[in-house]
Amino acid sequence: MTPSQRADGTTGLDVVDLTTAIENFNRYYIRLPSVQQLSFTTLSVLDALVSGGPKRLTELVRTEQISQPGLTQLVTRLERDGLVERRPDPADGRAVLVHLTEAGRAVRQARQDDRERHLAPLIARLTPAEREAIASALPALTRLAELGAEAEAEARSRTER
Amino acid sequence: MTPSQRADGTTGLDVVDLTTAIENFNRYYIRLPSVQQLSFTTLSVLDALVSGGPKRLTELVRTEQISQPGLTQLVTRLERDGLVERRPDPADGRAVLVHLTEAGRAVRQARQDDRERHLAPLIARLTPAEREAIASALPALTRLAELGAEAEAEARSRTER
DNA sequence: CGCGATACATAAGGAGCTTATATATATCCG
DNA sequence: CGGATATATATAAGCTCCTTATGTATCGCG
Numbered sequence: 001m002t003p004s005q006r007a008d009g010t011t012g013l014d015v016v017d018l019t020t021a022i023e024n025f026n027r028y029y030i031r032l033p034s035v036q037q038l039s040f041t042t043l044s045v046l047d048a049l050v051s052g053g054p055k056r057l058t059e060l061v062r063t064e065q066i067s068q069p070g071l072t073q074l075v076t077r078l079e080r081d082g083l084v085e086r087r088p089d090p091a092d093g094r095a096v097l098v099h100l101t102e103a104g105r106a107v108r109q110a111r112q113d114d115r116e117r118h119l120a121p122l123i124a125r126l127t128p129a130e131r132e133a134i135a136s137a138l139p140a141l142t143r144l145a146e147l148g149a150e151a152e153a154e155a156r157s158r159t160e161r
Numbered sequence: 162m163t164p165s166q167r168a169d170g171t172t173g174l175d176v177v178d179l180t181t182a183i184e185n186f187n188r189y190y191i192r193l194p195s196v197q198q199l200s201f202t203t204l205s206v207l208d209a210l211v212s213g214g215p216k217r218l219t220e221l222v223r224t225e226q227i228s229q230p231g232l233t234q235l236v237t238r239l240e241r242d243g244l245v246e247r248r249p250d251p252a253d254g255r256a257v258l259v260h261l262t263e264a265g266r267a268v269r270q271a272r273q274d275d276r277e278r279h280l281a282p283l284i285a286r287l288t289p290a291e292r293e294a295i296a297s298a299l300p301a302l303t304r305l306a307e308l309g310a311e312a313e314a315e316a317r318s319r320t321e322r
Numbered sequence: 323c324g325c326g327a328t329a330c331a332t333a334a335g336g337a338g339c340t341t342a343t344a345t346a347t348a349t350c351c352g
Numbered sequence: 353c354g355g356a357t358a359t360a361t362a363t364a365a366g367c368t369c370c371t372t373a374t375g376t377a378t379c380g381c382g
Contacts, residue, residue: 012289012292012293012296013284013292013293013295013296014296015276015281015284016273016277017296017299018284018295019273019277019280021299021300022302023205023208024303024306025183025302025303025305025306026191027205027225027310028306028309028310029306030191039368039369039370040187040191041369041370042369044184056330057330058329058330063188065188066369066370066371067370067371068329068330068331069330069332069370069371069372069373071330072330072331073331073332073369073370074370076331077368089329092328092329093329093377093378093379094328094378095330095378096329112177112180115176115180116176116180118312119176119305119309120176121312122305122309122312123173123305125308126174126301126304126305128173130300130304130305131173131174131301132174133294133297133298133300133301134179134301134302135173135174135175136298137298138178138182139182139291140287140294140295141182141183141185141186141295142185142186144186144283144284144287144295145182145185145186145188145190147283147286147287148189148190148279149189151279151283200337202338203338217360217361218361227338227339227340228339228340229361229362230341230361230362230363231338231339231340232361233362233363234337234338234339234362234363235338237362238337238338250360253347253348253359254346255347255348255361256360256361323382324381324382325380325381326380326381327378327380327381328377328378328380329376329377330375330378331374331376331377332374332375333372333373333374333375334371334373335370335371335372336369336371337368337369337370337371338367338368338369338370339366339367339369340365341366342364342365343363343365344363344364345360345362345363346359346361347358347359348358348359348360349356349357349359350355350356350357351354351355351356351357352353352354352355
């Protein structure tokens, strides 16, 4: 791992160190087998519905970073599998509200439990200092992701429409 | 975010906190647009070849967690695009050594630069404490990934052959 | 009302994975 | 040494999940 001292004198966080660590982690994490096998985007949509309630397709398109037809198809598959339901939006005849079903909620929870089963024993093998270091970084990582999402949204609003 | 105090009294790192943070980060990070669009696995293979030199298909299959035919096809696409070359292994007539080409090296570097361009301004907006927190966590995250890879390897060796 | 904008769906095509199976070379053992 | 078995890779068929291009219905506004 390269040192975190930057050439310009800034101390702290080197981008290459970050991306390297994240990618090494993801190489393991992304492929964590799940009982049901659901794509990254699928889970992301289920997460969005769990935390934010029913949403329009358009709304999901904005956050999920796939094309609108791609999302329509994803929702169609999810509906076929009984994980979500399409319901008309009473306020707008063009729109559709995507509702999570109980089965959808259960699937997401099952997969959460699954990850927990895999990761918990590994975390137990870390030193207390390592655990503390990761725990301390999570709020900052979350904020970094938020900043990234904002930047994306801005970039989109400048180029489109 | 739930508190990091576990019900069993263990302090430190809650699995749900970790997976939530990682997934929020990945939602942004994974989809970071790249000039060339390369799949996660593709980049992972290029990374492996950059850091470890030419490798057999079999060797890549072990680390990349995709099936052997899947990897053969991936290498075929990479070869078609001029990013790698297949060369015979002088020591084993059955084997193939996958070599990175200059173009392959350049593509990987371009994408590394790309991520740097995207992330650097975001990192600059974090507080010094946040940057420090993330930097301090990276070695632990790396170790967590290593433990995960080991566990996977063990699980495989128990079930297969 | 009619016209542009918006929300979603459909169609066609390609990437990238899977399992099952084939082929070539290596290795081991009597 | 020769044949059985194991190993390294390739091919085939099929599915998921994305893309772009385009179609259709509804909304809102002058």
